[in-house]
Amino acid sequence: MPFFSYKNIKISGISTVVPKNVVKTESFKPTFGIDEVEKFIKMTGILETRKTSEFQTASDMAFTAAEALINKKNIDRAEIDALVFGTTSPDYRRPASAFVLQKRLGLNVDTAIFDISLGCSSLLYGLQVVSSMMSNSDIKKAILVVGDTAGKTTNPGDRASVMIIGEASVALLLEKSDNCPKITSLLRSDGNGYRYLIVPGGGYRNLNASHKEEICADGNKRSLHNSFMQGTSVFTFTISDVPKAIKDYLVYTNTEVSDYDYFAFHQANLYILKQIAKKIKIPFEKMVMSIDRFGNTSGASPAVSLCHNFGNERGRSLKIMLCSFGVGLSWGVTSIEINSSDIFSIIEDESVFEEGIIKSVLEV
Numbered sequence: 001m002p003f004f005s006y007k008n009i010k011i012s013g014i015s016t017v018v019p020k021n022v023v024k025t026e027s028f029k030p031t032f033g034i035d036e037v038e039k040f041i042k043m044t045g046i047l048e049t050r051k052t053s054e055f056q057t058a059s060d061m062a063f064t065a066a067e068a069l070i071n072k073k074n075i076d077r078a079e080i081d082a083l084v085f086g087t088t089s090p091d092y093r094r095p096a097s098a099f100v101l102q103k104r105l106g107l108n109v110d111t112a113i114f115d116i117s118l119g120c121s122s123l124l125y126g127l128q129v130v131s132s133m134m135s136n137s138d139i140k141k142a143i144l145v146v147g148d149t150a151g152k153t154t155n156p157g158d159r160a161s162v163m164i165i166g167e168a169s170v171a172l173l174l175e176k177s178d179n180c181p182k183i184t185s186l187l188r189s190d191g192n193g194y195r196y197l198i199v200p201g202g203g204y205r206n207l208n209a210s211h212k213e214e215i216c217a218d219g220n221k222r223s224l225h226n227s228f229m230q231g232t233s234v235f236t237f238t239i240s241d242v243p244k245a246i247k248d249y250l251v252y253t254n255t256e257v258s259d260y261d262y263f264a265f266h267q268a269n270l271y272i273l274k275q276i277a278k279k280i281k282i283p284f285e286k287m288v289m290s291i292d293r294f295g296n297t298s299g300a301s302p303a304v305s306l307c308h309n310f311g312n313e314r315g316r317s318l319k320i321m322l323c324s325f326g327v328g329l330s331w332g333v334t335s336i337e338i339n340s341s342d343i344f345s346i347i348e349d350e351s352v353f354e355e356g357i358i359k360s361v362l363e364v
Contacts, residue, residue, distance in 0.1 A: 002187050003252055006131040010180035013173035013342045015069040016307035017061040018050040018166075018294060020350045025049070025163055032159050040163055045270030049166035049295035051151050055352045058089040058147035059097040061169035063104050064349045066143055069171045070105070072344055075141065077105065082112040082142035084130050086122025086299050088327065089149040090115060091356055100356060101145065112139070119197070120266050120326020122146045122299030123170070124334055127322075128185050130174055144172045148298035153199050155226040160218060164269065165227075166295025170303035185334035186249045188241070193329035196233045201225040234326075238272050242325045243279040249321075249333040257282055260335065262309075265323040267291040267301040276323075288320075299324060304346070311345030 025046055029037045041047065052061075062085060070077060083105070085098040096115035107113070112133065118125050126144045134142055147169025154161045201209025201224030209224040216222055218231070250256060263286055265273060270291060277284050290297070290305040297304050302322045310318070317339055325331035358364060 004128050004132070004185045004187070006135050006183045008176055008178060008180065009131050009134055009183060010175055010177045011172055011336050011338055011342075012175045013069050013073045013344070014303050014306055014338070015065040015072070015171045015344045015347070016168060016300070016304050017065040017068075017170075017347045017349050018168045018304070019052045019056060019061070020348045021051045021053065023049050023051050028163055031157070036159065037163070043269065043271050044164060045289075045292050046163060046295050047292050049163070050168065052149050052167050053350060053352070055357050056149075056350060057091050057097075058087050058149050058167070058169050059085070059091050059100050060352055061349060062145040062147045062171060063101055063353070064347060064351065065169050065171035066101065066105055066145055068344065068347055069143065069173050073173055075173070078108055079141045080107055080111060080143055081139040082130060082133055083107060084114060084116060084126055084142070084144050086116045086118050086126040086144070086146040087148055088117055088119045089147070089152065100353070104353065118328070118330060119148055119150070119298050120301075121324040121328065121330040121332055123302055124185065124322060124324040124332030125187060125330065127172075127183070127334060128187060128332070131183055134174060134176060140176045142174045144174060146170050146299045146303070148300070150227060150298055153225065153227045155213070155220065155222045158220045158222060158226065160220055160231060161227055161229060164296045166297045168294060168297040168300045168304050170300040170307070172303065181337050183334060183336065184253050185332060186245055186252065187330075187332040188245055189328050189330040190241070191328070193233065193237065196230045196237070196329060197327040198228050199225065200228065235272065237329055238268060238325055239275045239279065242323065242331055243276055245331055245333055246276070246280050246323060253335070259319065260286070260321045261318050262286050262288045263321045263323070264288040264302040264305045266325050267294070267296050267305060268325070269296065298326070306343050307346045310340045310343040313340035313343070316340040
């Protein structure tokens with residue numbers, strides 16, 4: 001069973017960036033009908049989301065989040081030895097977007113840089129990867145950035161997804177420290193569910209897929225370049241495999257629900273979060289939420305929730321269980337201890353890396 005433990009590594013800063021563009025869920029009433037939208041709000045808890053502009057990317061928000069983190073923590077950029085970007089929304093097919101971030105952040109050539117192609121579980125998998133790199137090297141400081149712009153592949157007429165998806169990026173600073181609790185993580189995956197959450201077109205399996213929109217079995221219009229979700233299969237997975245993993249984690253770490261101050265889980269939807277809390281017997285007031293204001297922000301969502309709820313606090317030590325689950329299928333559980341003064345308020349930003357917009361082959 002894949003459990004991972006790391007000593008002397010801590011998360012010493014968390015920063016979140018969201019787009020300035022607010023999309024109210026109620027604005028979909030003319031499109032989908034009053035009853036449909038009100039039913040959706042009741043089930044998911046989503047009152048509004050954030051959406052990027054045409055050329056704003058996950059790496060744009062990740063840059064702003066990482067830049068803010070470096071400045072707030074007063075970090076010398078030369079001390080950052082690794083930067084890992086968890087995203088399924090890269091700027092280009094190649095190179096990895098982490099290299100764009102390296103350039104923009106001014107990190108030196110000795111920095112280890114790469115992307116992880118994961119969505120909703122990228123925060124947990126990213127933490128494991130970065131912690132593993134640090135524990136087996138002389139890396140003392142590293143940045144993990146996580147973000148997606150899933151709304152760009154969602155069909156605007158897809159009532160199953162368009163009101164759910166929010167967009168955000170987060171940055172986490174990891175540092176070696178002689179005085180911090182051990183980080184223990186559990187990671188799982190199931191490739192049998194690779195079609196449960198998928199964008200079929202545009203990759204190298206189906207590079208020239210048709211952009212023709214068709215009515216799908218669930219009544220929603222999509223093309224092969226849009227996101228598809230098998231809702232029933234995803235729901236079954238989230239209320240069965242995810243709670244089991246949490247229970248296994250509690251047994252392995254010899255901890256109980258009462259040992260944790262808060263639980264920051266992937267913000268899938270309100271109903272799913274309530275079902276998971278019920279199965280694990282987590283008091284719902286301990287569930288840290290952001291879905292009402294930001295929607296499902298993919299892999300960034302646990303950190304978005306932390307910044308949304310604790311960004312204005314100072315000086316309180318928090319023990320938090322993190323849980324992520326989604327595309328792949330992939331899921332994981334970990335726990336961290338962090339001072340609330342190291343969790344920064346959410347930043348709204350709409351800036352775009354203009355140099356990165358390439359509209360003609362003559363510009364390459």
